[in-house]
Amino acid sequence: MSFLEVSRQAFVIAFYLYCLSFIFYVVAVTGKTWRNRDPKQHERKWGIISFATSSLGLLAHLVYCGTRWAYSGHVPVSNMYEFMTFLSMMVMVAFTVVFLIYRKILLGMFALPIAIIIMAYAAVFPQDVQPLIPSLRSIWLYIHVTLAALGESFFAVGFAAGLMYLLRTIDFSAKDKISRRQKWWVEFTLFSIIIVVGFIVSVFAFRASGYEAVFTQNATKIDSQVEQDSTIDKKMYSMPPIVAPHDSSVESIQPFLGLDKPLFEAPAWMKGDNSGRKLNTVLWALISGVIIYVLLRLILRRSLSELLAPTVKSIDPDDLDEISYRAIAIGFPIFTLGALIFAMIWAQQAWGRFWGWDPKEVWALITWLFYSAYLHLRLSRGFQGRKASWLAVLGFLVVMFTLVGVNLIIAGLHSYAGTD
Incomplete structure (x- = not known):
């Protein structure tokens, strides 16, 4: 069996293990309310099973990356299939790091679907191994793309924690104008995911x-x-x-x-x-998402937000706020190095200029400016709680538009990553 076939099998195994792990996380969170069960014992037992399963999925994902790398001779991030698959792997790496620090079982119930959706999105694109185009034959491919993906993966964990905070703190039974507006925007966020x-x-x-x-x-x-x-x-x-x-x-x-x-x-x-x-x-x-x-x-x-809200009622909102902030604080310097500084160095070597207003470059800058504003407001203006969580959610929507919308809608120098 060739390295390429092993990588394909490992991709499928990782995907199914992530799906199974997500189900286990749901059981760990919701099953503790069943009759005749000790909630703490139930959550601890299924939490171990869930994390072990997701870790096995991450191991299979690493096998995919290593075998595809061995087959192609370069890190597998050169097209949309490879990059989105690598990004989903980095999301699981970021989730694993944050989970080991905070030990919050519920985080897996929201972070795993992000990795699963990104993997499914990756499978839409051509999966053949293709030789690198001249502009990609550089050591900066390894540095720029891998660090950018790792930074974005921590933003994804920050998004998951921020969304959980909003579901935890918004009163979905309230009828006042502010509460209705908050509920509408949370539902719109979930609708945006459904569109993907x-x-x-x-x-x-x-x-x-x-x-x-x-x-x-x-x-x-x-x-x-x-x-x-x-x-x-x-x-x-x-x-x-x-x-x-x-x-x-x-x-x-x-x-x-x-x-x-x-x-x-x-x-x-x-x-x-x-x-x-x-x-x-x-x-x-849009049509399929609406349907x-x-x-x-x-x-x-x-509404979907009303369905999810009860699952987070047992968790401390301050913990969610802290997780979201710490994840973004870890991801921001990594993203800065990968998506901006090293990207500009590579652009100078490949195209003879540091900056060219290519759509992907512009949206990477917009993403960086947004998270810069988030950290500034958080540290100097006291933006915490709900305000910070809204920024964390909106920031990742900007990231997803940079990754998905720009490739599907806007033509540019990064269009080599387009779909067939």
Whole structure:
């Protein structure tokens, strides 16, 4: 069995162990209310089982990373599949570190889903090992990307603790304007996560069905004010085309729920060869996410935030506030080194400039500025508790847009990490 096959098997094993561990964490948290059970003994027993399972998953994840590295000859962070898989592994590393410090079982119930969703998102992308493009053949690939991912993973743990704090302290039975607004924003945060889940579900569903649509796009080339013959470029969709590529015609399309032709074309101002397909993917993510969210609401007959709130009532909110702050405080200097300082050094070597206003660079800077403001307000302005938790939650949403939204929506120098 080759290193590549071992890495694929280890990826699957890690994913299922994380899912199993999440179930165990749910049992550890919610099962202590069952009859005829000692709550402390139950939580301690299932907490050990949960952490042992997640640790085994992390071990399998490390095996994936090591064997894929051995097969490819470079650290597996060179495309979206590898980077998002590596990020999910770093989330588990950060969770393990924080858990060993604070010993809060409930944290696993919120941190594990983040790693699971990121792994599932990674599986959407092509998994073939490809040779590094010239700009990636540098030692800075190891330094820049790995440190950036590690910093973001601690932000993810800070997000989980911050969200738990909000669920713990917001009064979901209150009817005043401020409480309703707080409840709405917590629900919107959970809805944003569901949108990512919707993207994953829609991609796998249409991929399993073998759906395909093909467009012929005209690409007119102009040289020295003399218009040359147009070239023909084919664009393939694996999802029903709500949006067609700009200036294209249908070559073949499979009808889906009455959708036998695109509803509109991508606007001309959207840059990038795959802008139409990316916009189509975003729309399907929104549609699928809304459908999943509505179904959950109909089944549960209450909001997701109201469902989760009772699970955190037994934990001290000050502990959650401290965990969120410490996780971000650890992640910030790591992210600063990886995503900014070392990234700029690498950009100078690869592209001849330290800064170029590439979309991914801009959003990395926005992320850094946001967490800089968080730490400043926390340390000098006394932002603690609910205010700090809202910043921790919003900051990670910025991180996820940098990782997900920029790659799906905006074209740039980092588009080598795009989907197929």
